Every structure is written in structure tokens, then in C-alpha cells.
Amino acid sequence: MRFPALVFLLLLCRFYSPFSDATDTIKPGESISGQRTIFSAGGEYELGFFSPGSSKGYYVGIWYRKISVRTIVWVANREYPPFSSSSYLTINNEGNLVVVDGRMSITVTSISISSPVNTSTATATLLDSGNLILKDENSHILWQSFDYPSHTLLPGMRLGHNVKTGHKWSLTSWRGTTDPGPGDYSVELDPENWRQFSIFRGSQRLVMDLNGQIRQFSWLEDTQQWNLFWSQPRPQCDVKSLCGPFGSCNEQAMATCQCLQGFKPVSSEDRNLRTYNSGGCVRQSPLRCETSNPEMLEEDRFLQMDNVVRFPENNQSSAVGSADKCRSFCLNNCSCNAYTYISGLCFVWYGNLSNLQQLPEGQSAEQILYLRLSASELPQPRGKKILLGASIAGGVAVVVLLFSFYFCCQWRRRLKGKEGQTGQNLLLFNFDSSFATIGEHRDESNFRASESKDVELPLFSFSSVSVATDGFSAANKLGEGGFGPVYKGKLLKGQEIAVKRLSRRSGQGLEELKNETMLIAKLQHRNLVRLLGCCIEGEEKILIYEYMPNKSLDVFLFDPNKCEVLDWGKRARVIEGTAQGLLYLHHYSRLRIIHRDLKASNILLDSGMNPKISDFGMARIFGENKSVENTNRIVGTYGYMSPEYATEGLFSIKSDVFSFGVLMLEILSGKKNTGFYNSDSLNLLGYAWELWRSERGLELIDPMLGNPPSMSLSLRYINVALLCVQETAADRPTMSDVVLMLSNELVALPSPKQPANSTARSLTVVNSDASRPGICSINNVTVSMIEGR
Known part of the structure; x- marks a missing residue:
């Protein structure tokens, strides 16, 4: 009995025999299973079973064979993975590739034969392009994997639509990091506009990522990692309907997606919408018009949302006459979930609200949305704004x-009667009318800004400020910049303050003070210094700030006796906090601000060594519809200026990015940018570039830090810094990109190009414009020069 059984098993094994030798083809009667694989003739790609992460399913996939990090580029059985390790892939009698799991057979291919062929002789071959082809005995291709992309577009694959056959080539994201099943996002030819591709939700190597972004990667052999070459859309919140119905996107929050006030996740397991296949949110309490006994409930009301960056999509507008009529119009329609009134037009939203983007709690934007809620869902704590009846x-x-x-x-x-009171008066800046005159001094009457908002700012008398600083004593002097001296002071209530007094000899004047007061009074962010008030009496022009006990970053960074205080954790916190502050200025504040003088001495440190950007005297409001502006008034600090700004007066958000990159290299190295570091390098930028190019980047790290906690993280920070200081502004990332690259180690980084102003030759370019002599200052003093237009 044993012998016939053994013969039977041997015959069966031969019929479905794994490969004894490596090959690129599956022939009739052959199979692959377990750890058995085939790979292309040149060894570029490999095909076999894989089980990602903690997944219990077994998938047939194709991945790069010569790359140390297994990178899946195609998955055969995305929707139906078997759960048995004994499953195998073979070709059945109909000529189709199938995954067999016990008695169940999952068809991978579905060949369509227009003329009779002998499918029993079909073979499957993996090519060096990564294409898996199924062909007959005459080498006619019956099916190929390139016609069915999964989440990765390889060279030679297509995206589009076949008008004759109706076949569609598209990419679809994974369902999760360990689930290759079809996810929520796809990129395909837009059915409404066949000249463009769009990313939809629900319906070199390009990857459709889990978060709805399409990314292009290239493999770097020297670093053994994937390099992000290009991605769209770059801000994650720009992904259409990322957070689902009634979800709000906020890139500065810990959880990017959150439910709106009065709503909860559809799934109880989907807290803060953190899963990629989120179904969005639903109301916690029904509207009055949706209940069977509406007389038992209060009338629905509207929550005023001041922090809206982007309105939901699919609004409808009409001219209804007034804001009250717009409110009534929405309230009288049960399908209306939100409205806003802008310039005489009433905009209403019916059904689901999707693609809404907000600022963090406590920050305001120019756009206001009124969200319809059940009266029971309206927030009650003080400070919440509720729209009541007329x-x-x-x-x-x-x-x-x-x-x-x-x-x-x-x-x-x-x-008029009292000058000794401290901080009791409010200076009201009305930006629609002239600045209120104070006493007999009317030279400030043109103090305005471009936004029709009021800013209330405490007004200090000069006598009270003098008392607080002990008569501006030298013992209380904290330092001095281009604006003038800064003193430490203490108010009557014990609050410590920093007093910035305009020097009569300063190159800056009333214009800078007006600029800084207007801007910083309107900005609210934990990484921006807070303005407490001002004093304008006679020729005295003074700004009062919150006191930063650890002074400025340069005090520690460039002092050999104090730099040890800045360990790796504190330096990383300074870098990331400064990046968040700049991101707020560029993208999330009510005004789009270009700082124009970011440097170590303008980064103040609180008691916890947390950074706060200061000195907005040189800052400029930047038009939303502009990408670059020009000025004949070059201001800033030598060593931190971008080349296009220093030589041509062109500034943009990328000018601040350049300054941030310089600052980042200084923090990492403990060295100032100005000065020679070896015979070939003009400054720190050139020194860093030479080290990076020769794969000695870690030598840049400040020796006082000892061994950094992670070499890969250190190199990542240097990489980001070098990306920020590239010669061409278009090559530099935005601060949104920078924050993403710093906070997410899974994001692959592009390779930087040579920095600007890194050699003696580039120095000649910077100073070649004879019409702008002396436009820069030394590393710790800011000056400006006004030239005729």
C-alpha cells in the first residue's frame, strides 16, 4: 500500500513541481509556492508570494530583486488573498494564471481569445521591464500585467483609456500599510476632461500612496534608499476629500483629519479619522427638521467658524440681499448644512461637506463658515461664537x-490726565481709517495695513516703561540690533517684559515700527514672539514683548562655553519649531508674511528652550496671487540672503526657505555661515556641500553633540537643509514640504543641488551689482538701505 501511494505523490509533485533551478518562466504543470520565486532574465525583478507586515494573507507580487529593501511594484490577487502558506500559483487548463488554495482557485488573469489557440501550452514569463506576460506556443501575448497596474507605474506602463475596448489603465492605492487591497484613492484619466489626469477618492517609479498622493521615486545605490523625486499634490490637505464627509483637514494638528464640531466618525474604531479608508463623519444629534417631533426641539443654529482656510466643495450661490436673509434661506432648507455671505452673495452647501480645510484651534483666517448644528450641539464655554437670532x-x-x-x-x-498707568489703555488700530492721533503728535496718522480688521493693543506710557526698565539702565540691557537696544523690564504686577526702544541713530524708523506692530499684533502662534503693547510719545517709539529668559539662539549656539546646553533634542526642537512658525507665516496666518530677516539672533528661546521667531520690522505682506515680488530696498543680513534677493531684489516664500536652510546648517554644525572653513569653501554652505558630495556628511555635525542618536536622522536633517539653500528658488522646497520631511522619516528626500554662494566665484556674483553697495550687514546686525526708484 505504501509503494503505490508514494508513486502517486511523486507523480503529483512532478505535475505541480516547484523550480529546481532559477528561471523566469512558469510552464504548464509547474507552480511556485512558499519561498519559491521566479526572476527576470537579467535579475531585475522577482515574482513570488509575500505577506506584508502582520497580514495573514498571502499575495502574489512583483518586486525589485537587486534592491535590498523589498519594494512591491505589482500585486496579482489584491482582493482575494489566500490564508494558507501551502497556496501556489500555476497555469490552469484554460490557460489562465490561478492561485490555488486547497479546493479554491482564484483567477489572476482573464484572457480574451479572438481566434482559436491552444491555451494548454500557455507560459508565463517575467521580463526585465517588470512586465509579467502570458503567451501561447507561438509567442502571442494573451495577457500582460502592464495592462493592469496596481499602485505603481513602471517605465513602459500606461495610464489612460481605450476608447474602442473600454479598457482603463489607472493606479489605485493600497488599503493600508499591511493591506495591498484596493484603497480609497486612484489616479486616472478624468472622464470630464480627457486632457488631464485626476486623483479620485472612492471611484521612473510612480506610486499611488496611501494618503492620496502620487509620488515619483528613484533608487540611490550609494545610500541604499528610495529618493523622492516628485510628488503631487504636495500639501496633504490638497488631496481631494482626504478626510471624508464632514471631516476637516489641518496639517498642523497631531491628527490631520478631525470631525467638525457636532459630528463623530462613522466608524467607532476610526478615532480622529486616522485610518486611510475613513468614511468621514456623521451628526451626533439630528437637526430639528429631521426629527418626527420638531416641536420638541429648539430651532437649529449656526456655529461661526473663523479658522476656515478652504471652503467645502460644491457650493451654490445666489444674491439674497443680506446676511440675515442668507441665514434664513439656509435655515428654511433642511438639506442646507452650511452657509457664508461674501460681497453680497449668499453661498450655501447642501448634503455632505467635503474638502474643508481649517487652521488650528485659536487661529483665525479671512474666511468664515457658518455650520448648521442642532441647538444641543452648540459649544457653551466662554469664547465660542454662536450666531443668534436677529x-x-x-x-x-x-x-x-x-x-x-x-x-x-x-x-x-x-x-490726557494720567501718564503713570501701565498697560491700562488700548491702542486701537483700525485698518479702514487713519491711525488715531495721540496727544499732539500727528505724524503717525498714516499707520495702516492692507486688511480691514481691528487690532487692539495695550498702550503704555513712556514713564511706566521707564520705571519698568529702571530708567533703561545698562544693567537691564539685553542686547542691540538694527532697530535699537532691547531692555529687560518688570511691570507693576510682576510680569517680566522685553522692551525694544527705537534708536534715533537707527537705520530703521517709524516705518519699520509700524510694520512690525501691525504684523505681529495680528499673528498668533506658539513659535512667534508675542507683542504685549507699545509706547508712542514724542520721539519715543517702543515695543513691549513677552520676555524670553534664554535670550536668543546665537547666544548659545556660537559660544563655546554655552553650546553644550543645546543637545541634540533641543536643537531638533528649535529646527522643527522654527519651521512650524515659518509655515504659519507663509501659509496659515491671516496675512501671508515673508519675514526677510530670519537668523539665529532673531530666534528667541523661552524657559523651555522652545524657539520663537522675532523681529518683524523687515517683514512684508505678500499677495496671495503672486509667486514673487521685486523691491529696490534690499534689507537683511549677509550670509542669510537668498541670491535672487541679494542681487535682483526678488523675494518670495523661497527667500525665507533659503534663510531657514542656512540657519539649519548653523544649528547642526555650531558654526556661523560666514567665514572660510577650508581652501575650497567660501562659507558653511560650501563646506557642507563638499562634505555631502564626498559622502562625509556626518563630519558636519557639531562635535559637542557627541554621537547623534541616529546617523540616518542626522543625514536627513543635512539633506533637508541643503535642499533649502539651492541656487534656484524653484528647486527649493516650500515650508510645508520641509515640515513634512522633518516630521515623517518615511518620506523619501530628493538629492540636493549645489548651494548658492558656496564658492568664491559665487561671491563675485553676489557683489557684482555696483548699484547696490553695502546692501548686507554682518552676521548679527540688520541694516537697510533705501534707494531711488
């Missing part, structure tokens, strides 16, 4: 008007 609002307006008139009179009397 009758209540009218009554409140009358009361506010009376109190405003009373306090205005009291304020004017107090200002």
Missing part, C-alpha cells in the same frame, strides 16, 4: 454701542 443680535448691538461710547470717553480723559 432680534437678540440687535439688542446686544445697542448695549455694546452705549458701553463703547462710555468707555471711549473715559479712555480719552484717562489718556
Whole structure:
């Protein structure tokens, strides 16, 4: 009995025999299973079974064979993985590739034969292009994997649509990091515009990523890692409907996607919408019009959302006459979930709200959205803004008007009669009208800004500031910049302050003070210094800030006796915090701000060594519809200026990115940018580039740090810094890109190009414009020069 059974097993094994030798082809009667694979003739690609991460399923996939990191580029059975390790891949009698799991057979291919062929002789071959082809005995291709891309587009693959056959070539993301099943996102030819490709949700090596981004990678042999060459869309919140219905996207928050106020995730397991296949959010409490007994509930109300960066899509507009009528129009339609009123037009949203983007809590934007909620869902804590009925609002307006008139009179009397009070007065900057005059000094009457918003700022008397600083004593002097000296002070209530006093000899003046006061009073971010008030009396022009006990970054960074305080963790925190502050200025603040003078001495440190960007005297408001502006007034600091700004007066958000890159290299190395570091390098940029190019990048790291916690992380930081200081502005990343690259180690980095101003030759270019002599300052002092237009 044993002998016939053994013969039977031997025959069976021969019929479905794994390969004894490596080959690129599966022939009739052959199979692959377990660790058995085939690979292309040149050894470029390999095909076999894989089980990603903690997944219990077994998938047939193709990956790069010569690359140390297994990178899957194609998956055969994405939707139906077997759960048995004894599953095998073979060719059945119909000529199709099938995955067999016990008695179940999963068809991988579905060949369409227009003329009779002998499918029993079909073979499957893996080519060096990564294409798996199924062909008959006459080498006619019956099927090929390139016609069915999964999440990766290899050279030779196509994206598009066959009008005759209806076949569509598209990419679809994975369902999760360990689940190759079809995910939520796909990139395909837009059915409404066949001249462009679009990324949809639900319906070299390009990868359709889990978060809805399409990315192009190239493999770097020297670093043994994938290099991100290109990606779109770059900000994650630009991915269409990333957070699902009634979800809000916020790139600065810990969780990018969150449910709107009054809503909860569709799935109880989907907290903060962190899963990639999120179904979005649903109401926690139904609207009054949706219930069977509406008389039992209060009328629905609207939550005023001040921090909207991007409105939801698919709005409808109409001219209804007023904001009150717009509100009523939405309230009287049960399908209306939100509205806003802009320039005489009423915009309403029906059904699901999707693609909404917000700023973090506590920050404001120019756009306001009124979200419809059940009365029970309205937030009650003080400070939340609830849109009430017109009758209540009218009554409140009358009361506010009376109190405003009373306090205005009291304020004017107090200002004329008392100069010793500290911080009791409010200086109201109304940006629609002229600046309110103070006393007899009317030279400030043109203090304006480009935005129709009011900023209330405490007004300090000169006598109170003098008392707080002990008469501006030398013992209280913290330092001095281009604006003038800065003193430490203490208010009557014990609060410590930093007092910035405009020097009469300063190259800066009232214009810079007005600029800094207007900008910083309107900016609210944890990585920006906070302005507490100002003093304008006679020729005295003073700004009062929160006090930073650890002064500025340069005090520690460039002092051999203090630099040890800045360990790796603190330096990383300074880098990341400064990046977040710049990202807010460029992208999330009510005004789009270009700082133009970012440097170590303008990064202040609080008691926890957390960074705060300061000195906005040189900052400029940047138009939303502009990518670059030109000025004849070159301001800033030598060593931190981008080349296009120093030589041509062109500035943009990429100018700040350049300065940030210089600052980042200084933090990593503990060296100033200016000065020679070896015979071939003009400055720190050139020195860093030479080390990077010769694969000695770690030598740049400050020796005082000892061994960094991670060599790969150190090299990553240097890579990001070098990307920021590239010669051409277009090559530099945005601060959104920088924050992403710093915070996510899984994001592959592009290879940097040679930095600007890194050689003696580039120095000649910077100083070649004879019409702009002396436009730069030394490393720790900012000056400006005004030239005729």
C-alpha cells in the first residue's frame, strides 16, 4: 500500500513541481509556492508570494530583486488573498494564471481569445521591464500585467483609456500599510476632461500612496534608499476629500483629519479619522427638521467658524440681499448644512461637506463658515461664537454701542490726565481709517495695513516703561540690533517684559515700527514672539514683548562655553519649531508674511528652550496671487540672503526657505555661515556641500553633540537643509514640504543641488551689482538701505 501511494505523490509533485533551478518562466504543470520565486532574465525583478507586515494573507507580487529593501511594484490577487502558506500559483487548463488554495482557485488573469489557440501550452514569463506576460506556443501575448497596474507605474506602463475596448489603465492605492487591497484613492484619466489626469477618492517609479498622493521615486545605490523625486499634490490637505464627509483637514494638528464640531466618525474604531479608508463623519444629534417631533426641539443654529482656510466643495450661490436673509434661506432648507455671505452673495452647501480645510484651534483666517448644528450641539464655554437670532443680535448691538461710547470717553480723559498707568489703555488700530492721533503728535496718522480688521493693543506710557526698565539702565540691557537696544523690564504686577526702544541713530524708523506692530499684533502662534503693547510719545517709539529668559539662539549656539546646553533634542526642537512658525507665516496666518530677516539672533528661546521667531520690522505682506515680488530696498543680513534677493531684489516664500536652510546648517554644525572653513569653501554652505558630495556628511555635525542618536536622522536633517539653500528658488522646497520631511522619516528626500554662494566665484556674483553697495550687514546686525526708484 505504501509503494503505490508514494508513486502517486511523486507523480503529483512532478505535475505541480516547484523550480529546481532559477528561471523566469512558469510552464504548464509547474507552480511556485512558499519561498519559491521566479526572476527576470537579467535579475531585475522577482515574482513570488509575500505577506506584508502582520497580514495573514498571502499575495502574489512583483518586486525589485537587486534592491535590498523589498519594494512591491505589482500585486496579482489584491482582493482575494489566500490564508494558507501551502497556496501556489500555476497555469490552469484554460490557460489562465490561478492561485490555488486547497479546493479554491482564484483567477489572476482573464484572457480574451479572438481566434482559436491552444491555451494548454500557455507560459508565463517575467521580463526585465517588470512586465509579467502570458503567451501561447507561438509567442502571442494573451495577457500582460502592464495592462493592469496596481499602485505603481513602471517605465513602459500606461495610464489612460481605450476608447474602442473600454479598457482603463489607472493606479489605485493600497488599503493600508499591511493591506495591498484596493484603497480609497486612484489616479486616472478624468472622464470630464480627457486632457488631464485626476486623483479620485472612492471611484521612473510612480506610486499611488496611501494618503492620496502620487509620488515619483528613484533608487540611490550609494545610500541604499528610495529618493523622492516628485510628488503631487504636495500639501496633504490638497488631496481631494482626504478626510471624508464632514471631516476637516489641518496639517498642523497631531491628527490631520478631525470631525467638525457636532459630528463623530462613522466608524467607532476610526478615532480622529486616522485610518486611510475613513468614511468621514456623521451628526451626533439630528437637526430639528429631521426629527418626527420638531416641536420638541429648539430651532437649529449656526456655529461661526473663523479658522476656515478652504471652503467645502460644491457650493451654490445666489444674491439674497443680506446676511440675515442668507441665514434664513439656509435655515428654511433642511438639506442646507452650511452657509457664508461674501460681497453680497449668499453661498450655501447642501448634503455632505467635503474638502474643508481649517487652521488650528485659536487661529483665525479671512474666511468664515457658518455650520448648521442642532441647538444641543452648540459649544457653551466662554469664547465660542454662536450666531443668534436677529432680534437678540440687535439688542446686544445697542448695549455694546452705549458701553463703547462710555468707555471711549473715559479712555480719552484717562489718556490726557494720567501718564503713570501701565498697560491700562488700548491702542486701537483700525485698518479702514487713519491711525488715531495721540496727544499732539500727528505724524503717525498714516499707520495702516492692507486688511480691514481691528487690532487692539495695550498702550503704555513712556514713564511706566521707564520705571519698568529702571530708567533703561545698562544693567537691564539685553542686547542691540538694527532697530535699537532691547531692555529687560518688570511691570507693576510682576510680569517680566522685553522692551525694544527705537534708536534715533537707527537705520530703521517709524516705518519699520509700524510694520512690525501691525504684523505681529495680528499673528498668533506658539513659535512667534508675542507683542504685549507699545509706547508712542514724542520721539519715543517702543515695543513691549513677552520676555524670553534664554535670550536668543546665537547666544548659545556660537559660544563655546554655552553650546553644550543645546543637545541634540533641543536643537531638533528649535529646527522643527522654527519651521512650524515659518509655515504659519507663509501659509496659515491671516496675512501671508515673508519675514526677510530670519537668523539665529532673531530666534528667541523661552524657559523651555522652545524657539520663537522675532523681529518683524523687515517683514512684508505678500499677495496671495503672486509667486514673487521685486523691491529696490534690499534689507537683511549677509550670509542669510537668498541670491535672487541679494542681487535682483526678488523675494518670495523661497527667500525665507533659503534663510531657514542656512540657519539649519548653523544649528547642526555650531558654526556661523560666514567665514572660510577650508581652501575650497567660501562659507558653511560650501563646506557642507563638499562634505555631502564626498559622502562625509556626518563630519558636519557639531562635535559637542557627541554621537547623534541616529546617523540616518542626522543625514536627513543635512539633506533637508541643503535642499533649502539651492541656487534656484524653484528647486527649493516650500515650508510645508520641509515640515513634512522633518516630521515623517518615511518620506523619501530628493538629492540636493549645489548651494548658492558656496564658492568664491559665487561671491563675485553676489557683489557684482555696483548699484547696490553695502546692501548686507554682518552676521548679527540688520541694516537697510533705501534707494531711488
